[in-house]
Structures are given as C-alpha cells and as structure tokens.
C-alpha cells in the first residue's frame with residue numbers, strides 16, 4: 001500500500017485559498033531539482049516513448065478525485081505514470097521532425113510567466129508584456145538582418161501566424177469588403193487563389209480552408225530538382241488563373257521547407273508579387289533562424305520585400321513551446337483585418353504604434369506573456385552565443401553529409417543547407433526503388449527502436465528518405481558519430 005503523505009493547510013476541509021507560500025516554496029524547490037536532474041539525464045531515456053496507444057489511459061483513474069490529494073503523491077505519479085509516456089524532445093538523440101530545445105533560460109522564463117499569469121490583450125493589462133514583446137521582436141529582427149520597420153507579434157504556432165497573415169492578405173484585396181460582407185452568395189466576388197510550392201507546409205492548406213478560400217483556392221506550384229518553387233510555372237499559373245476569372249491574392253514562399261529545407265527563390269517571387277499586386281508571405285519557421293549567423297544572412301535574400309514573414313523561436317532558437325513570431329511591414333492591414341473593440345475593452349490611453357493593444361493583431365484575445373522567455377534567451381546567450389550554436393548544428397550536419405558522400409552504401413538526397421540531412425541507404429547493386437524504400441523504412445524503424453535516436457522520414461520523388469534534424473543544444477559531435485556508426489551497423493543487419 002502507498003504511504004499516505006500529509007496534506008497542506010490549504011487542503012483542509014475548511015480552507016478556501018491557494019497553496020500557501022511555504023508549501024509552494026517546498027514543492028517548487030522539488031520541481032526545480034527535478035528539472036535540473038531531468039535535463040542532465042535527458043540522454044538516459046528512450047527518446048521515443050515505448051508505450052502503446054491507451055497505456056496511459058489505463059493507468060490513470062477514470063474519475064476525478066473527490067478529496068484533495070497530497071502534492072507529494074501528485075508529483076510521484078507524474079514521475080511514475082506519465083514519464084513513461086513522454087517522448088524526449090530534449091534528448092540529444094532526438095533528430096526527428098525539427099529538433100528543438102527547452103533551454104534553461106527559456107524554462108525559467110516560462111516559470112515566471114506562469115507565476116505572473118498576465119494577459120497581454122491590452123497595453124494596460126500589462127504594459128511590460130506588450131512593450132517587452134515589441135522590444136524583443138525588434139531585437140530579433142536586428143539579429144536576423146531584417147529591415148526596419150517590421151512590426152512583430154508572437155503567436156502560439158506558425159500555423160496560427162500564417163492564418164493571420166493570409167487573413168491580412170485577404171483584407172488587402174481592394175473593394176471586396178470581405179471582412180464585412182463575407183464571401184458566400186456574392187456574385188461580385190471572384191474565386192480567390194493563393195499559391196505556394198508543392199513543398200510548402202500544410203499550414204497553408206489549413207489557412208485556405210479556414211479563410212473560406214478552400215483547398216481548390218490554393219494552387220501548388222511545382223519545384224525544381226532542388227525542391228525550390230519553379231517561378232516560371234508560378235507566373236504562368238497566375239496568368240492562367242487571371243484569364244479564367246480567378247482572383248489571385250497571395251503567394252507563400254518558404255525559406256527552409258519542412259521536408260528538405262529547400263529555399264524558394266524569394267527575390268524572383270517578390271518581383272512576381274509586385275507585378276500582380278499579390279501579398280507575399282514568407283514561411284521561414286525553421287530556416288530563418290540561420291540568419292542569426294551573419295555569414296548565413298544570404299538565405300533571407302528578398303525577405304525584406306515580404307509583406308509578412310514567420311520565424312519560430314520554438315524551433316531553432318532554444319525556446320520552449322510555444323513561441324512563433326509573425327512580422328509584417330503592414331501592421332495597419334493586419335489591424336484592419338482583426339481589430340474589433342467591444343465596449344468592455346475600450347480604454348482611453350493614447351497609444352502609439354509602439355505601444356499597441358496586441359489583441360488587435362489576431363483572433364486570440366487572451367495572450368500569454370511569451371516574450372519573457374525569448375528575452376531571457378536572447379540576453380543569456382547573446383548574439384554571439386546564439387550564432388555559435390546555430391553554426392555548430394550546421395557543422396555537425398556537414399560532418400554527417402561528408403561521411404555519407406564518401407560512403408558506397410549511402411546517399412544524400414538533397415543539398416545540406418542548414419542543420420537537416422536527408423539521406424537514404426543505397427547499397428551497391430541494389431537499384432530497385434521499391435526494395436530501397438522498404439529497406440530504408442526498416443532501417444529507420446530499427447534505429448528508432450534502439451531508443452538512443454529518433455529519426456523521421458519524408459518521401460522525395462517517391463523515394464523513402466530519412467531525415468536527420470540536428471537542432472538540440474545537447475546534441476554533440478559524439479552523438480552524430482554514434483548515429484553514423486548505428487546507421488552503418490544496422491544497414492548490415494537489414495540487408
């Protein structure tokens with residue numbers, strides 16, 4: 001039988017208030033110790049949770065507790081019942097999707113944000129939250145080498161940001177008054193079209209669905225042999241659509257696509273957008289952060305002409321989930337798309353452009369104080385520290401790429417531009433594509449089953465491609481060497 005642990009004063013039957021400060025201090029220290037241990041042992045866990053679907057549900061009671069339970073017991077159950085169901089994004093062997101890091105300063109920022117529990121909907125509902133968001137995002141703009149002025153807001157994810165950006169793009173269409181009148185049942189509104197490449201993130205599709213543009217309103221443009229948008233096809237498609245009575249209104253270009261980190265030719269796309277008066281949105285959710293290293297600024301060429309642009313600190317800037325930054329050169333259009341002030345939110349401060357009510361720039365009213373963790377990270381590491389880490393991840397990716405290129409049994413599937421390596425096993429003499437696909441899928445599953453690494457895949461021209469995404473602060477050269485050894489040894493076992 002479990003030992004009963006004592007309840008706090010705040011849990012006695014007559015109590016009505018919060019946990020008392022001394023109890024908070026005690027459990028708070030326990031939690032911080034737990035976090036420090038966890039971060040230093042992150043390599044000890046199997047990266048991918050080993051549980052089967054439903055395992056967690058079966059362990060947890062189906063009914064909520066009637067009586068208070070001790071915090072000690074709750075923390076113990078967190079460890080015992082929930083930790084086995086965690087996939088460890090903070091593990092050095094996590095190289096699936098895009099790796100990220102909940103870094104120390106970011107975790108501390110999250111704790112303080114939770115404690116303050118502010119809602120930065122209006123400037124007055126926490127001036128520091130609003131003004132720090134503006135200052136921090138202007139710092140980040142400078143670190144990325146983007147032009148001034150660019151207005152920035154933080155959203156939970158890039159998927160939200162692209163929806164807001166494309167809502168602004170829709171609002172920017174002259175004389176249709178879609179915000180007021182909607183789209184449905186109007187003979188004076190042509191069908192709307194926007195464009196992205198076949199390699200763009202599915203967030204663009206979801207935005208098209210939500211905005212009433214529909215999946216047919218999003219045209220996917222083909223890519224070249226390096227998975228970059230074909231601008232000739234883009235221009236031809238726009239002209240075709242215009243001739244057929246569609247109304248083109250936006251293009252989404254990607255800097256660092258999710259499958260391969262390819263970079264669309266943004267300067268040429270910007271030319272096309274200017275010629276046709278289309279909103280240019282750049283999705284640089286992962287790849288944009290590379291521009292923090294000054295020698296890599298070139299990847300953002302043309303982005304200074306974008307109407308809106310997204311980078312995700314929660315991807316490659318060591319910021320705990322969630323923190324996605326949306327920049328725009330046209331904040332007034334974003335505001336026109338979203339601002340709606342009910343009486344109970346009216347205020348009489350005279351607010352300038354630099355002290356906005358941030359609820360006016362999106363659908364969400366309540367806004368977490370997300371800039372605090374980002375501010376702490378930018379200060380703690382500094383420009384040089386951040387650039388050094390991004391460079392190191394790119395160096396590790398180049399190292400692995402070099403080994404792959406020299407190996408007779410593996411091949412690299414795309415140029416390595418950032419810290420993602422796309423590869424497959426291709427043993428000498430085995431050229432049947434179906435056989436290669438099956439082999440590579442087995443190889444990836446075998447590696448993931450070791451628990452030391454977690455890799456994910458994509459398909460490139462129908463070829464099963466293993467992605468090695470390097471981006472966690474705990475991933476070292478030794479991890480990459482071990483992964484390379486594992487890949488080679490496991491290949492021998494699979495053929």
Ligand SMILES: *Cc1c(COP(=O)(O)O)cnc(C)c1O
Nearest residue numbers: 157158159201257258283285286
């Ligand atoms: C990850 C990613 C997204 C989606 O980001 P979320 O913040 O998870 O919504 C969008 N675009 C690109 C290019 C990405 O890599």
